[in-house]
Amino acid sequence: MAGALLEVAGLSKRFGGFVALDGIDLAVTQGERVGLIGPNGSGKSTFVNCICGTLTNETGTVRFDGEIVNGLLTHERTRRGMARSFQLPRPFATLTVADNLRVPLLYTVNARPGSALSAAALDERCAELLQLVALTDKATKLPRDLTQVEMRKLELARAMAADPKLLIADESMAGLSQSEVDDIVNLLIRLNERGITIILIEHIMRAVMKFSQRLVVLVSGKKIADGPPAEVIRDPEVERAYLGQ
């Protein structure tokens, strides 16, 4: 697809003899909201890790913003505008909530040519982000003082602090209550309205259906469906993968 923000072609990854990903193709256009689903062990997180550079894919190319990013380290990809949140929140435990957001501002936004922030602008951005995820009154707390849902929000806010073009949210709602899930989905939609392309990886179908404009299904390392959500979940192959034959 011409003009795609993220373009993955023929991506494969194996761990020893186990093929985790087998020739995945995926193109995501600017501003899109894509849901990525699949049973446990289908390779969703591995796929994210390959896109972000945490793992190295054996074959295939990842093209981001018109540039092939194969071989770039994770922090270099983050600086180019690719941010992710982790499946299990991984906050910086000894830094305060505000400082957790300061790190990507210092190391990503400030590291981009021509976008260095002054000390005051940094504080302002921190405050903005905290407000966005409603954590303003927890700014000086340590991550261990946060609740589960606040921790997920911090995780998303930290990814957002890098001022990304593409946000990959890896199961950011697992283990949350219904109202908390709605909370996060609304947050993600708000972010998308600001022009950020989002890939959401999720098991909670209610959230995926509400969020996604397009749904991609991975099963045992292969992409088996890709299209409008309502059609994809009626696909017999998808039903078979989830419900058995």
Next chain:
Amino acid sequence: MRTRVFLLVSIAVAAVVFFAARMVNNDYVFFAGYTILQFIVLATAWNILGGYTGYVNFGSAAFFAMGAYSTVFFHKAFPMPIPILILIGGVVSGVVGFGMGYLTLRLRGAFFAIATLALAVVLQTLVVNWDYVGGSRGAYIIRPNDIAWLGPYIQYLFLLMLTLVVVSLTIARWIERSQLGYGFATIRDDELAAEASGVPTLKLKLVATTISGALMGMAGAPFPYYIGYLQPSSAFGLEYAVNSIAMPMIGGTTSWVGPLIGAILLGSLQQIATVTISSAVNLLIVGLLLVAFVIIAPNGIVGLVQGWMRRREK
């Protein structure tokens, strides 16, 4: 700016310490004081890598000895004043630190610690077999008795080490408050998340090993003049490796104050024990205190105080 204020304050404190020591007018004060100051530098240097980034270095003695042996080498090959030898010692150990970092920083946790220990063994073997710097026999450094503008030579060495203390504490405190400090803290907390936040983790770890190694080498450079006779087993001594880990751990590893408190406390205790009991009891004291602190106060004295203050706030 605040770094400059800190520097001025610590220079003032150092001046007070120096003149107070001169008031006592006893060479032993300088002799014992030098050892304590040297441990402050070593503990602070260790903490930049071990405390800030969380990479435990068991090879402090090797960096210290590299500084000391570069002095022995240049003392023989091309005599120079000690301040320049200190800089050379810093460069040598900084380069060793960078090299060690490059080779080992892909290792984590216990594996990194073992690699640093191995480095110490390798370097000691090299020095033992290098005849020019005395090999296993050791090397004598004859130092002058006095220095014209100051008096006894030991006071000169004391003053140099005091300067190094000021320098290393200022560097440590500056790092803590800078972008570098945030980067180091993220490496300590979670390297994967750090990379995802744009932190170039490998590069920062190399910066940490280099600064840490260089400061240790600077602490070691005047040592041959202090001891007068340097042999591999004293320069690579276990006490340097153990003390430079134990002092920050007991003081607290997350801020520059911790190694300072730990080094003053343990260093003084050891000097007192050497005089009153015996010099062999030193490491026993360190070991017992370390075990006690790991069990009772894993975040050191600084951690204890911070916890106490948090409880008072509530």
